[in-house]
Amino acid sequence: MTSTSWARLLEGNQRWAEGRSEAGDTRGAVRRAELTGSQSPKTLILGCADSRVPAEILFDQGLGDLFVVRTAGHTLDAAVIGSMEYAVEILGVELLVVLGHEGCGAVAAAARVVDEVAVPHGYIRDVAEKISPNVLRARLGGASTLDEVGRQHARYTVEQVRERSTVLGDALRIGALEAVAAQYCLSTGRVTEVGAVPEQHLLAV
Numbered sequence: 001m002t003s004t005s006w007a008r009l010l011e012g013n014q015r016w017a018e019g020r021s022e023a024g025d026t027r028g029a030v031r032r033a034e035l036t037g038s039q040s041p042k043t044l045i046l047g048c049a050d051s052r053v054p055a056e057i058l059f060d061q062g063l064g065d066l067f068v069v070r071t072a073g074h075t076l077d078a079a080v081i082g083s084m085e086y087a088v089e090i091l092g093v094e095l096l097v098v099l100g101h102e103g104c105g106a107v108a109a110a111a112r113v114v115d116e117v118a119v120p121h122g123y124i125r126d127v128a129e130k131i132s133p134n135v136l137r138a139r140l141g142g143a144s145t146l147d148e149v150g151r152q153h154a155r156y157t158v159e160q161v162r163e164r165s166t167v168l169g170d171a172l173r174i175g176a177l178e179a180v181a182a183q184y185c186l187s188t189g190r191v192t193e194v195g196a197v198p199e200q201h202l203l204a205v
């Protein structure tokens with residue numbers, strides 16, 4: 001992945017993680033006034049709702065820069081995919097980032113469903129059950145830690161978006177949209193791209 005938009009986000013993440021945020025002016029009254037009539041974000045973020053993973057802050061972006069959809073464990077449903085389709089088809093975003101993170105409670109809950117048949121109550125169950133197949137798939141692929149499982153869950157979520165949405169799948173196929181799976185590290189503040197090949201496989205070579 002070498003897109004300019006992704007490179008800019010990684011640069012913003014590095015700035016923020018190192019305490020050199022430049023987003024201040026882009027979050028103020030002038031920028032707000034510029035955006036009252038329209039928006040044209042270039043990037044769509046599908047991220048976890050975790051309070052520690054706010055996309056605009058950790059990528060050092062301002063008002064109007066990111067179209068953000070956040071659910072626990074970046075799980076998908078019709079409203080989520082519909083929101084994403086709006087961002088691509090109507091607003092014309094060019095980059096999709098699925099952003100998972102270290103220490104994700106939703107991924108941990110899904111792992112407990114798989115490992116202990118510990119099924120959460122209420123609609124938390126729906127969240128865990130949407131992630132559980134990806135936990136199994138990651139484990140079968142050799143992922144041994146929750147962090148590795150979370151990274152692969154982000155990658156599989158990109159695949160699910162591509163498969164389930166005709167609008168997004170077509171945009172990816174013709175190159176109107178690029179997609180990146182990424183993982184945020186709580187302790188360092190850094191975002192890293194999840195490669196197509198699980199890291200443990202690379203290490204085993």
Ligand SMILES: [Zn+2]
Binds near residue numbers: 105
């Ligand atoms: Zn999470």
